[in-house]
Amino acid sequence: MASVSMTVNGQAVTRDVEPRTLLVDFLRQHLDLTGTHVGCDTSQCGACVVHMNGQSVKSCTVLALQAEGSQITTIEGLAKNGQLHPMQAAFREHHALQCGFCTPGMIMSAIDLVRRNPNASEEEIRGWLEGNICRCTGYHNIVKAIQAAAVEMRS
Amino acid sequence: MAKDGIGASVRRKEDQRFITGAASYTDDIDRPGQVYAYFVRSAHAHARINGIDKGEAAAAPGVLAVLTGEDVKASGWGGLICGWMIHSRDGSPMKAGPHPILAQGKARYVGDHVAMVVAESYHQAKDAAELVKVDYQVLPACTSTAGARDPGQPLVHDDIARNTVYEWELGDRSAVDQAIARAAHVTRIDLVNNRLIPNAIEPRAAIAEYDRGSQGFTLYTTSQNPHVARLVIAAFVGVAPEHKLRVIAPDVGGGFGSKIFIYAEECACLLAAKLLQRPVKWTGERSESFLSDAHGRDHVTHAELALDAEGNFTALKVQTTANMGAYLSTFASCVPTYLYATLLAGQYKTPAIYCAVDAVYTNTAPVDAYRGAGRPEATFLLETIVETAAHETGRDPADLRRRNFIPKSAFPYQTPVALQYDTGDYEASLNKALQLADYQNFASRRAASEATGKLRGIGLSCYIEACGIAPSAVVGSLGCGVGLWESAKIRFAHTGVVQVFTGTHSHGQGHETTFAQLIAEKLGVPIANVEVVHGDTEKTPVGMGTYGSRSMAVGGQAIVNAADKIIAKGKKIAAHLLEAAEADIDFTDGSFTVKGTDRAKTIGEVVFAAYVPHKYPEGLEPGMEETAFYDPANFTYPAGAYVCEVEVDPETGVVQIARFVAVDDFGKVINPMIVEGQVHGGLAQGIGQALTENCVYDEAGQLLSASYMDYCMPKADNVPSFQVALTETPCTHNTLGVKGCGEAGAIGSPPAVMNAVTDAIGVRISMPATPEKVWRALQDRRMPQAAE
Numbered sequence: 001m002a003s004v005s006m007t008v009n010g011q012a013v014t015r016d017v018e019p020r021t022l023l024v025d026f027l028r029q030h031l032d033l034t035g036t037h038v039g040c041d042t043s044q045c046g047a048c049v050v051h052m053n054g055q056s057v058k059s060c061t062v063l064a065l066q067a068e069g070s071q072i073t074t075i076e077g078l079a080k081n082g083q084l085h086p087m088q089a090a091f092r093e094h095h096a097l098q099c100g101f102c103t104p105g106m107i108m109s110a111i112d113l114v115r116r117n118p119n120a121s122e123e124e125i126r127g128w129l130e131g132n133i134c135r136c137t138g139y140h141n142i143v144k145a146i147q148a149a150a151v152e153m154r155s
Numbered sequence: 156m157a158k159d160g161i162g163a164s165v166r167r168k169e170d171q172r173f174i175t176g177a178a179s180y181t182d183d184i185d186r187p188g189q190v191y192a193y194f195v196r197s198a199h200a201h202a203r204i205n206g207i208d209k210g211e212a213a214a215a216p217g218v219l220a221v222l223t224g225e226d227v228k229a230s231g232w233g234g235l236i237c238g239w240m241i242h243s244r245d246g247s248p249m250k251a252g253p254h255p256i257l258a259q260g261k262a263r264y265v266g267d268h269v270a271m272v273v274a275e276s277y278h279q280a281k282d283a284a285e286l287v288k289v290d291y292q293v294l295p296a297c298t299s300t301a302g303a304r305d306p307g308q309p310l311v312h313d314d315i316a317r318n319t320v321y322e323w324e325l326g327d328r329s330a331v332d333q334a335i336a337r338a339a340h341v342t343r344i345d346l347v348n349n350r351l352i353p354n355a356i357e358p359r360a361a362i363a364e365y366d367r368g369s370q371g372f373t374l375y376t377t378s379q380n381p382h383v384a385r386l387v388i389a390a391f392v393g394v395a396p397e398h399k400l401r402v403i404a405p406d407v408g409g410g411f412g413s414k415i416f417i418y419a420e421e422c423a424c425l426l427a428a429k430l431l432q433r434p435v436k437w438t439g440e441r442s443e444s445f446l447s448d449a450h451g452r453d454h455v456t457h458a459e460l461a462l463d464a465e466g467n468f469t470a471l472k473v474q475t476t477a478n479m480g481a482y483l484s485t486f487a488s489c490v491p492t493y494l495y496a497t498l499l500a501g502q503y504k505t506p507a508i509y510c511a512v513d514a515v516y517t518n519t520a521p522v523d524a525y526r527g528a529g530r531p532e533a534t535f536l537l538e539t540i541v542e543t544a545a546h547e548t549g550r551d552p553a554d555l556r557r558r559n560f561i562p563k564s565a566f567p568y569q570t571p572v573a574l575q576y577d578t579g580d581y582e583a584s585l586n587k588a589l590q591l592a593d594y595q596n597f598a599s600r601r602a603a604s605e606a607t608g609k610l611r612g613i614g615l616s617c618y619i620e621a622c623g624i625a626p627s628a629v630v631g632s633l634g635c636g637v638g639l640w641e642s643a644k645i646r647f648a649h650t651g652v653v654q655v656f657t658g659t660h661s662h663g664q665g666h667e668t669t670f671a672q673l674i675a676e677k678l679g680v681p682i683a684n685v686e687v688v689h690g691d692t693e694k695t696p697v698g699m700g701t702y703g704s705r706s707m708a709v710g711g712q713a714i715v716n717a718a719d720k721i722i723a724k725g726k727k728i729a730a731h732l733l734e735a736a737e738a739d740i741d742f743t744d745g746s747f748t749v750k751g752t753d754r755a756k757t758i759g760e761v762v763f764a765a766y767v768p769h770k771y772p773e774g775l776e777p778g779m780e781e782t783a784f785y786d787p788a789n790f791t792y793p794a795g796a797y798v799c800e801v802e803v804d805p806e807t808g809v810v811q812i813a814r815f816v817a818v819d820d821f822g823k824v825i826n827p828m829i830v831e832g833q834v835h836g837g838l839a840q841g842i843g844q845a846l847t848e849n850c851v852y853d854e855a856g857q858l859l860s861a862s863y864m865d866y867c868m869p870k871a872d873n874v875p876s877f878q879v880a881l882t883e884t885p886c887t888h889n890t891l892g893v894k895g896c897g898e899a900g901a902i903g904s905p906p907a908v909m910n911a912v913t914d915a916i917g918v919r920i921s922m923p924a925t926p927e928k929v930w931r932a933l934q935d936r937r938m939p940q941a942a943e
Contacts, residue, residue, distance in 0.1 A: 018278070034183035035176015037408070039356040040441035044863035047356060075176035084174070092170040095832045099663030100173030101357040101408025107174065122876070129871035133863070135356050135409050136663045138839030138900075139871040141832060 006067050008033070009077025017064050023057075024048045026064035027074060035075040035104050039133070046132030049105035050074045056112035058131070075104035078111075086152035087111050087145070096145035098136035106132050106142060114150045122147070160676030161891075164828035168682065169667040178406040181360040181375050186434035189362065190219055192424055193280035194437070195270035195287045196446060197262030200296035200518035200856020201309060204258060204269065208288040212272055215286055217279030219431055222271045222423065224259035230426055232256065235417055236391045237483035240634040241321050241492050241514075249321040252312035252516065254482040256392070256422045262291070263311055263481035264518050265858055266446025268419045273427045273435055296518040296856035300478040301455040303515035311481055311516035318516040320479050320488065325496040325572055326509035331461075334470030334507050338461035342544040348532045349922045350453035350478070350850035351843075352866055353525050355662075357408020358439035359448065363424035365432060371399040372428065376421050378404040378690075379414045379660050380700020383637065385692050387417045387485065394425050404690040407662035411840070412524040413448045414662065415702050416485040420447075445861040450850055451525020453478040454491065454532050460540045466550055468503055468559050473510040473536065481516060484523035488514065493633050494529030494621070500570035501537040502581040502617045502794060503559040508571045518856045524702065526840055526901040527620070534618040538906035542614065543919070552615050552910070553589060557582060560617075567887075574621060576792045578884040579820065585617060585796040588818040591878055592798035600800070600813075610803040611813070614910025618797070618903035621790040622895035623708035640786035641705070642696040643713035645674070645721055647779040649766045651759035652684045658698005659710035660689050663836075664897060665829045666706060670714055672825055673891075677718040679745020679758055696782055704895030707825060708791045712889045716783035724779065725761045731772040732756050732764060791886045791894035795819035799907035803915045808930030810846055810912055812875045819899050820882045823892035827881075830896045834879050837900020843869035844901075845908035849923050867923075 005014040008031060015030045027033040027050070038060060039047035048059040051073040078085040087107050090096070097103040106129075113120060113128045120128065125146050126139070134142060159165045172178045209221040235254040242248055253259070258269045270287050274280035295309040302308060303318040311318055335341055355377075362375040372395055378384045381402040389397040407414060420437050427435045439447075454475050461470040477491035496510035527534075541559075545552040560581045561568050568576045589595075597613050604611035624630060627638035642658040655670055666689065671682035688694055698710070722742050729747030730737040739750045748755040756764075764771060765779040798816040803809070817834055824830050847867035851859040860866040885892030905922060912924045920932050 020278070028183075033176070034180075035178070037180070037357070038182075039358065039408075040863050042441065042862045042864055045356060045441070075174075079175055088174040091174050092166055095167065095828050097170060097173055098665070098832060098836060099355070099357070099409040100169075100178050100406065101180065101355075103173050104176050123872075126871040133356060133868050133870065135354055135411065135840070135868070136836045137832060138835035138837075138874055138877065140835040140874075140876050143871065143876065 002065060004064050004068055006070050006072055008072045009074060019065060021064045022060055023062040023064050023067050024059035027059060033074050033076050037101055037104060039101065044131070044133065045102065046109055047102050047105040049108040049132065051108060051112065056109050075108060085111070087149040090145040090149035090152065094141045094145035094148060096137060096141040102132060102134045106134060110146045110149065113146065114153050118150055118154050120150065159682045160672055161825050163672065163826065165668055165672060165682060165826055167665050167668045168671060169665065180357055180406045180408055181362065181377050182438045184362060184375055184405065186362055186364055189434040189436050190273055190275055190431065191277040191280045192271055192273050192427060192435050192437040193284045194268050194420065195272065195284050195289065197258065197265060197267040197269050199262060199291055199293050200265050200298065201294040202262045202291040203294060204260060204262060205290040205292055207270060212283040212286040215279065215283035217275035218272060218283045219275065220273045220427055221287060222257065222427060224255055224257040227256050227426060228259060231393065232426060233391060233393045235419065236387060237485060237488050238636040239486055239489040240636065241323055241488045243321045244324045249488055250315045250319065251483050252315055256419045264520050265856055266520060267481065268423065271423045271427065273431060298517055298519060298852050298854060298856045300453055300476055300515065300517065303517050304513060311518055315516065320483065320514035320516060322513050323492050324511045327507055327571065328509045330507040331470040331472045331509040335459055335461045335472060338469055339464040340462045340548055342460045342540055342547055344540050344543055345457050346536065346539060347921050348452045348454040348535055349844060351451040351525055351848050352445055352850050353411045353413035353448055353451060354444065354868060355409030355411055355413055358441055358444045359414065359418065359420065360438040361421040361424045362434055362436045363421065363428040364434040365428045367432065371395065371401065372425055373401045373403065374421060374425060375403045375405065377407050377414050378402065379407070379410040379662060379702055381660065381690055381692050382658060382697050383700050384417055388422060392422050394422070402692045404660055407660070410662045411526040412451065412528060412702060415700065416449050416523055441863070442861060445866065446858060447520055449484045449521045449523035450480065451522065452532060453522050456536055458536055458540050460544050462544060462548065466548060466555055466558050468505040470507040471499060471505050473499060475510065475512045477512055477514045478517050478519065478522055479514050480519045480521035482521050484521035487521060487523040489635065490524050490529045495533050497572045497574050498530050498533035498619060498621060499537060499572055501534065502561060502619050504561045506571060519852050526837065527898045530620040530898065531902045531905060534616065534902050535906050538616040538618065539909065542910045553585060553594065556585065556615065556617055574790065577789055577887045579792060579794050580882060580884050581617060581794060583882045584794065584818045584820055587880055587882060588796040588798045588816050591818065591880060592800065592814065592816040594798065604802050610805055610915040611800065612911040612913065612915025613798065613800045614907045614914055616797045616903050616907035616910065618899070619792055619794040620898060620902050622704035622793060623787055623791045624703045624705065625709060625787040625790065627786050637699065638786065639699055640784055641709040641713045642698045642782065642784050643710065643717045644696050644780065644782040645714070645717045647762040649763060651762050653680050655685060655687045655714060656695040657687060657689050657710050657714065658695055658700065659706040660701045664701065664706060665826065669707065669825045669829060670711065673711055673714050674718065677715060678721060704897040707893045708886065708889060708895045709785060709787055711891055711893060713783050713785035715890060716785050717781045720781035720783060721779060725758060727772050727775055728761045728764050729756045732770065788888040793819060793821050793894040793896065793899050795899060795903055797903045797907040799911040801908065801911040801915055803929060805933050808926035808933065810924055810929060812842065814878065815875055816878045817900065817903065818880045818882060819896065820884055821896045822883060822886040822894035824881060825893065831879050833896045834900045835877055837898060838877055838904045839869050839874045840901040841904030842874050842908055844922055845905045846923050847873055
């Protein structure tokens with residue numbers, strides 16, 4: 001067992017973990033933050049995307065120990081004072097989710113895209129989403145939601 | 156109309172929990188004292204199991220049990236079943252080989268469940284699984300759909316000759332043969348409907364619990380139909396009496412058919428939970444989903460379409476071999492028969508149709524219903540052969556279709572393949588689609604593409620599907636082992652808030668919103684005061700679940716019927732409170748009114764009187780809770796017209812979808828936003844089948860496409876933004892007028908895409924039209940020209 005400390009959604013946490021523990025399992029099993037999901041075992045579906053020091057990472061591809069000292073934000077930490085993040089609100093407004101399983105990773109990934117490229121074109125959005133698989137929506141409404149949220153986030 | 160009633164694009168009630176990480180999927184649930192299961196799966200497609208040495212695994216840290224087929228046998232529990240009996244043309248019943256929970260004697264596909272290890276932690280179970288020593292005698296494997304019946308092929312089930320499940324037929328063969336002999340033109344095609352892996356993004360999972368006190372089980376599972384799971388596991392696997400098994404399907408991350416079925420893993424977890432007296436959790440890895448979720452499609456077909464000199468279809472003859480995999484999954488047998496051959500009339504008045512289907516076992520994962528289930532296979536065949544016939548006879552594909560459409564005036568229309576379509580207007584959908592696609596100016600767009608060295612093609616597809624599979628008496632006469640009605644219970648509380656309990660299950664479809672809209676429309680209760688409850692056999696009335704685009708057409712109508720009972724009872728109470736005759740009470744917008752007066756009681760006041768019956772009609776039961784069971788009179792028949800335009804880069808073979816237009820007739824629409832979303836998702840899955848997705852086994856039966864690196868899921872940059880629109884001919888046999896929308900996109904889109912690809916490159920290739928395949932096809936066309 002090894003001790004690991006980080007800040008998750010603004011809260012300092014320290015836990016003893018097996019060294020092989022993935023960040024996603026740390027979040028889900030040690031902190032009970034089950035909003036972050038696991039959809040594959042080859043780091044491709046993107047259901048597990050969280051922010052690590054402000055950047056999107058696939059938490060299935062990061063060891064918990066590698067996150068030592070970092071700032072982690074998960075889907076549970078996005079809304080502030082009951083106010084949805086513009087990306088969350090846009091996903092609901094534009095029906096960008098159906099079963100909801102890919103949604104947390106999709107939202108976290110999309111926020112990082114808009115941070116990097118606030119004026120992303122449809123083509124750039126579709127290219128960025130290469131690392132997030134959705135089986136339900138056909139991506140049409142996800143693209144619309146990200147475009148709408150980008151407008152909100154710029155203003 | 157209520158502002159959040161029928162026809163309003165209400166934003167989804169369920170979304171709040173999904174966008175904030177507060178949903179509860181099966182793997183999000185932990186039970187006190189829970190232990191973890193991991194499965195040892197066969198690495199061989201076909202092998203005799205001479206013995207299993209559990210010793211080392213059983214002694215590994217944390218391991219509580221190692222179970223094999225022998226342990227299942229010793230428990231007295233049975234195996235899995237296929238719930239739809241198909242008879243061969245000679246009258247003999249289909250050959251259903253045994254389907255054990257854990258392999259007994261033989262492993263029959265790569266991924267077959269050979270043993271189960273249960274340990275205190277997931278990692279302990281997984282590590283110990285590697286220590287289970289299985290003595291395999293590897294046998295030759297049968298993996299070819301087309302070749303499975305050939306002499307000398309290895310037998311998947313030793314006593315089932317020629318690997319043949321059934322040899323089934325539908326239609327008038329001699330009439331078809333005569334029409335083909337007389338035809339002015341016969342179009343003949345051979346085609347493969349490629350095998351797919353469903354890939355709901357949430358992998359299957361289960362938690363099984365046994366309670367010694369009640370001697371009952373609770374099973375949390377990723378199911379589209381918890382009551383059907385309870386029935387099969389209780390009555391056929393024999394786990395417990397049906398009322399001693401509670402099945403909970405909480406939030407479920409997509410199904411697409413693959414979570415209809417009853418799987419070995421959940422049954423094995425139930426057994427381990429009973430033996431260990433601890434909750435047992437299993438969460439599938441994606442690799443396990445690829446290996447052992449029921450796959451879809453996998454047909455090999457020869458078809459002949461006869462036309463007279465004017466271009467009228469005179470007959471269609473189809474011979475299909477359908478791959479069932481190694482075992483018959485829960486509803487596998489009906490997919491290539493009653494959900495396939497019965498759809499071969501399509502939108503056309505072809506007078507004679509004959510279809511023969513041979514279903515075969517192979518050493519591959521079981522194949523069962525996947526979004527569309529049989530209907531995409533029928534549509535792909537029909538719309539490919541119709542388009543081919545148009546090109547062969549020099550006719551415009553749209554004109555040829557129009558000539559052969561069942562006219563609007565002909566409904567109800569009896570097809571030669573058993574179904575009676577109630578309503579439709581196929582020309583309206585086609586005309587709208589062609590207009591939205593700017594079909595008439597395609598030539599100029601093609602010329603523009605050619606000027607930049609690209610190839611452009613356009614393809615049509617006019618599909619029909621049969622949804623809301625019913626009535627029960629009819630499906631029963633066709634071999635279905637269950638009824639296909641649906642249930643609903645509406646329960647008011649004192650304060651006027653409503654719970655709706657449905658036997659259907661929502662795993663992305665938005666029932667919590669659309670069913671609440673029905674209550675708003677019928678009873679005048681705002682949707683904020685309505686909660687839809689599903690997915691727990693202890694809470695909901697017995698129901699049949701969600702598949703076949705049935706939830707609104709069957710389950711929605713059940714809700715409406717229960718609402719009508721609420722209104723009927725409410726009128727009695729209101730009449731008493733208002734001192735009027737019951738016949739004089741009207742109910743609109745949530746108010747009971749005495750006709751021709753302004754004297755009224757709101758539904759809230761009436762409900763309160765029902766629960767606090769101080770002033771109440773004599774002899775009337777208190778309370779306001781009503782249940783309805785609804786068995787439809789017929790299938791519903793959504794139909795539509797799709798137009799796909801592609802641009803192909805001849806240097807790379809890459810196919811880009813330049814535009815995709817979908818016009819659907821779903822009858823009445825409850826929530827247009829949700830319906831459009833269902834179409835988008837279906838289109839992406841159909842485009843995935845046409846361009847990217849392919850399940851590939853090698854000759855030894857190894858699954859080559861067993862990860863997201865090898866199985867190409869459609870990504871955001873593989874699909875375009877879609878143009879979708881609706882036409883409307885309301886269903887005639889439910890009061891809502893609804894038909895169902897969940898599968899249409901996946902049914903109609905593959906032939907539209909492939910017809911466009913064929914139009915662009917001048918040769919028909921098989922799905923998926925990958926860059927390599929397209930490029931090679933173009934090279935093959937160029938080579939003879941180069942030699943000239």
